[in-house]
Amino acid sequence: MPNQLVEAIANMREDEAFRLVEEMIERGEDAARILELCQEAMSIVGQRFESGSYFLPELIMSGEMLKRISELVKPQMAAKVEDRKRLGKVVIGTVRGDIHDIGKDIVTFMLDVNGFEVRDLGIDVPEERFVEAIRDFQPQVVGMSGLLTLAYDSMKATVEAISAAGLRDRVKIMIGGGGIDDTVREYTGADAFGSDALAAVTLSKRWVGAN
């Protein structure tokens, strides 16, 4: 039988979800269990996004719910519950000169619910920060986002910087954003491009050898 909390989150019933979480906390329910249910709900959201019944609003809404619920349960958590099995690591960021974050945030969200550990470098990220993050975090995949045409040059420069640092062989690079297509992929020297968040998940899974 489907859990009420899972149902509430997956169907965007925010108030009900918060009420249920509060009740569970009062009953002394384990914080880890609550987060597990959230995870379950998020994967339903992810599936509905993939199948084309959910769109940007539902992703933003469920992200908001998750954030709020994490805050609610945080005080209950004795130790860190974050020991989910991870498929791999991804570094992501919007490239230098571009300050758009919505597409990047959705990709981050989708990678996260699909089992990746994601380090989000934010927006207007200079080349050297990508390089540092690769050294430090050791991801298998690097995702670069950009909406504006100026991003093409920044992406190209970032790929070059990664090569110059001798790290190009260690990572697969994917790019995405409004106008990105194969012409841009070729121009920038990235390994692949994606036109939606789902493509980012598929590419990353393929690259880390997950099915």
Add this chain to the structure above:
Amino acid sequence: MEENWQKLSPEEKFEKRLASWLSPEGVEFVSKEAEAAYKGRVTRIVDAIQLKKTPDRVPVIPHVGFYPAYYAGFTPQEVMYDPDKAVAAWTKCVLDFEPDVKFSVNSALPGKVLEILDYRLYNWPGHGVSPNHGYQYVEGQYMKAEDYDALIQDPTDFWMRTYLPRIMGSLQPFALLSPLTNVVEIPMTPPNISRYGLPEMQAALEKLAEAGREALKWQRRLAEADKKLEELGFPRASRGMSKAPFDVIGDTLRGTREVMLDMFRRPGKLLEAIERVVPMMIRLGASGPTTGSPIVMMPLHKGADGFMSDEQFRTFYWPSLRQVILGLIEEGLVPELFAEGRYNTRLEVIRDLPKGKTIWHFDQTDIARAKEILGDVACIKGNVPLTLMQAGTPEAVTSYCRQLIATAGKGGGFILATGAGIEQGKAENLRAMIQCAKEYGVYR
């Protein structure tokens, strides 16, 4: 406004506008050839819009952002601070490429005005953006959830005392004012005017006046150059702009995240606010003279594929946008809907419009399908990808454009354009695109 304007039918209004677009007042063409070229260009575009007869050839209107600046060897910062450079760049670009309308010099906004106002809704070259890049919108919550009622009750008051102080640092003291409509009868006049005497308010008014003087100076300088280009035979593309009411809430006021959340959290308020914005957007598009180009640019953002479901589009986005479109058509205007991103899932919905009254400019939408579904209702415009313009070869551009002309151009009702505004691109690619319309776009 012309006398009796309100008594004219939409068709008569359109005819009047068209007549003055064809023979612009005060414009003295440099030659018979320039005049003929000008009239030929306007007629070509009008024929493509109206779907009544096939134009002589496919009109070609590449869209440019800061491309003319780069092309002329200037940075975006330079053309936003030196009107002579802006004029030189845009003039050079129009004369070198000879598109069917002038490139709008509107990208070159006066940076000094933004500085005086301490403008915060966008970053611009040298202010949060490198001098070598164009301006960028700063996502934010410029209207809070609790402000909905104030907006709905009195949009102008909300704009003046809440919104403007948030997006312009120099106008922050406007938040100290009381509503202008509080000035009721003699006893309420002095107490409601007294706040204009506050030192900080006086400083704000000074700034506003200074910004106004700068903006006017800039505007006059550019208008002069604009007129010269008309005299050389290049018509003005559009008269101004308007927006989809949902985008006014989402882009201008609440921010993307918040407006998406509002669809779940306060759908009633959101719809009420959208409805309130409809007449404002009709007024925005219709304001100004009743002469010249009837085209009103409407950049569309948050209704694109992926941004919302079909049901959400039909509930929150389309009905109010349609009202604005119809309101503008009533005024004898031609809304040009610029569907940024993709509109593949919206084509059936947006078909619901009167024939031959709108232009749909598509960015990444499947244009062959758009032509099939929408082609008997609206003029289709598009959609050479910016990636191709920037990173492709002239041969690839030519082959893409030929394909476009063959599919979307069939039988007229098509304008060849770039998918969006070119920033940095190759001149030879732009030349190839324009040449292609002139060579392969001729209807026989």
